[in-house]
Amino acid sequence: MRLALVFFVVILAGACSKKSGGDKCQRVIDKSMKVLGEISALRGVKPGDAEKKALVEQCRKATKEGHPDPQIDCVLAAKDDAGVRSCYIKGYENHLERSKEIEAKLQLGKIGKTAKTAFVTNAEFPKGKVGPTPAAGCCAEQGKQCVANETTFADPIWKALDFTIEGTFNYQYTYESDGKTFTATATGDIGCAGKPTTMTITGKVGADGAPDVSQL
Secondary structure (H helix, E strand, C coil): CCHHHHHHHHHHCCCCCCCCCHHHHHHHHHHHHHHHHHHHHCCCCCCCHHHHHHHHHHHHHHHHHCCCCCHHHHHHHCCCHHHHHHHHHHHHHHHHHHHHHHHHHHHHHHHHHHHHHHHHHHCCCCCEEEEEECCCCHHHCHHHCEECCCCCCCCHHHHHCCCCCCCEECCEEEEEECCCCEEEEEEECCCCCCCCEEEEEEEEECCCCCEEECCC
16 A cells, blocks of 8 residues: 555545445445545555555455444545545544544553552652643644643653653643642643643542552
8 A cells, every 4th residue: 555545544444334335435435536646646646446446445344343434424425526525634634633632641641650650659649730731732832733842841740750742742731639639631722723622630549548540
């Protein structure tokens, strides 16, 4: 599969439902080929029969594994190529949003794991309050993403949690604890549309005296 079509495989990987047969997969790829060709041309690639066949098989595999996705219905319902193009754009945006949400879950998971380890070692969670870090939302930054520098996560509490992020990221992080409980949050406006969302994990001392950290 040529690199230019990888994105479309991601979108279509789960595009057929259990009740949708291979014919539906064939139809959605047939209907999409003009749009796929247009976008592939931006990379100097022209999708041919081999790529088309691979996409159909990928869709059929997803059907067999039971990964429904409304994206395929959007394409089949589209009245023309402009409608098909809109379906792919929306699908790509949704894919990016899901990828950004994974960031927050992973980073909060790191905080929770380190806080739990600190409790086992010191009989308390790292105390104090820090954040939001960075102070400004990522949508205000160039490229609409945050970039950490040597001071971004220099606060002693972040140090105690061994928490830092390399490269670009999309959420502001906050942590607060009295030693016996903690709350950690990730807040971000994924589409930079003025609709921020927050993910939260908490920690406490369980009935057995061991640290108990919530899961996302």
